[in-house]
Amino acid sequence: MTRSADLQLFLDEIALALGGITEGAAAAAALRIGARLAGRQGTPLETAGAAAERLPICDEIAAVLAVAERGPRGRLARAFGALQGQLAWRRRPSADPDDARFWHGHANAEILGPKGMERRSDLWIGASLMAPGVDYPRHSHAPEEIYFALSPGEWWNAQMDWTDPGPAGHVYNPPGIAHAMRSGSSPMLALWVLPL
Ligand SMILES: [Fe+2]
Numbered sequence: 001m002t003r004s005a006d007l008q009l010f011l012d013e014i015a016l017a018l019g020g021i022t023e024g025a026a027a028a029a030a031l032r033i034g035a036r037l038a039g040r041q042g043t044p045l046e047t048a049g050a051a052a053e054r055l056p057i058c059d060e061i062a063a064v065l066a067v068a069e070r071g072p073r074g075r076l077a078r079a080f081g082a083l084q085g086q087l088a089w090r091r092r093p094s095a096d097p098d099d100a101r102f103w104h105g106h107a108n109a110e111i112l113g114p115k116g117m118e119r120r121s122d123l124w125i126g127a128s129l130m131a132p133g134v135d136y137p138r139h140s141h142a143p144e145e146i147y148f149a150l151s152p153g154e155w156w157n158a159q160m161d162w163t164d165p166g167p168a169g170h171v172y173n174p175p176g177i178a179h180a181m182r183s184g185s186s187p188m189l190a191l192w193v194l195p196l
Pocket residue numbers: 139141145179
């Protein structure tokens with residue numbers, strides 16, 4: 001199975017967004033990730049189409065993208081829009097059904113990665129969606145991480161106060177750092193990219 005045109009177009013836009021990061025530790029991370037992205041294709045799941053899953057919150061995606069498509073990441077937003085219906089949108093595995101706001105108010109989808117629509121063990125790319133007024137739990141992981149915002153929203157990490165990077169911005173999380181995000185009065189959609 002070869003990579004679909006929709007996925008290739010999205011990954012080309014991710015590569016362009018990575019290439020736009022020119023300062024600090026994030027720029028070095030973007031180079032590392034970009035090299036892996038350009039390096040090879042992973043193993044697309046034979047069941048990629050059938051594996052698509054959605055959650056009720058996915059109804060929010062179209063309105064978020066309609067705004068993002070008119071912004072500085074318009075091409076990336078459009079490319080993601082072509083892909084989002086093919087993804088398996090799932091809750092965070094540790095989500096608690098008793099925490100109704102978070103349970104009903106978030107979804108994650110893996111694009112490249114161990115469980116992605118294309119299996120990769122060296123690169124992890126995905127999306128997170130949150131309803132208004134939702135806090136995504138503080139967490140950490142060994143790989144460094146770059147987030148691209150496709151909507152307003154705020155990020156925090158142990159070295160950075162709560163920050164909205166803006167419609168053309170990004171957030172860089174160094175390896176292992178504690179970090180979190182939260183939506184404001186509108187839904188939040190973000191893409192994340194990690195080298196594994
Ligand atoms: Fe993270």
